[in-house]
Amino acid sequence: MPDFIYNNKVYYNPVEFAMDRIGGTWKMPILWRLKERVFRFGELKKDIPHITDKMLTSQLRQLEADGFIHRKVYAIVPPKVEYSITDKGRTAIPIIETIRNYGLELMEGEGIKSK
């Protein structure tokens, strides 16, 4: 598997490519919530501990640009914006679940109990 370039960025392998789309601290927590229902900006912010306005905005923008979520703006005041997961976004859910379960497995192996 040689290197390849996409949007001016060099990737060494498919794992890097995947993690560039759904990795980082916030993308999976966001997708994980949107799999259940539509969320507004403020709802996501309340529901995801520690996330800042800036990170929420930037991660939503990237997920949208990559086609994982959809952004619907209502032209009212105060503004209302709804975020929903797309079909493409849904393909990430089983992956997240796999990683999440693996994390739980590792945690159990270390005797970490959180909930």
Next chain:
Amino acid sequence: MPDFIYNNKVYYNPVEFAMDRIGGTWKMPILWRLKERVFRFGELKKDIPHITDKMLTSQLRQLEADGFIHRKVYAIVPPKVEYSITDKGRTAIPIIETIRNYGLELMEGEGIKSK
């Protein structure tokens, strides 16, 4: 899922915990190779494009500390060190495969053909 602390580091969720063990640019490429056979330091270095001595050393050390690989030193000159995957390390392989396949799937969706 609340926050938890392990080794003085705060984790927000199990995904973060998993990615802290096997994530980053180099750990999966290393484990991916060790799943087939034992490698010496120099062999890994030749086989993994772009990796530097420093990154290879530090990632091997972390994987060893976390119990994913085993390090066997031969007391000869010039030095010989062999790295092998452990049972725990093997549990990461299906995860890597899942992410890797997902990456390939996404790449195909974008019309990226690499090999």
Next chain:
DNA sequence: TTGGATACTTTCCTAAAAGTTAGTACCATT
């Protein structure tokens, strides 16, 4: 006219990850 609500944007800053370059120990071979 002040404040609240919503969904941001902008600027500045810090910490962690990763990269660059150079050097080391050891002995065997030439």
Next chain:
DNA sequence: AATGGTACTAACTTTTAGGAAAGTATCCAA
């Protein structure tokens, strides 16, 4: 006496992710 091979280690710099704090636009209600 110099060279080469192996597996590092150290010092330093760059890059990136993420965080903090403040500012913006709009309209309405008090």
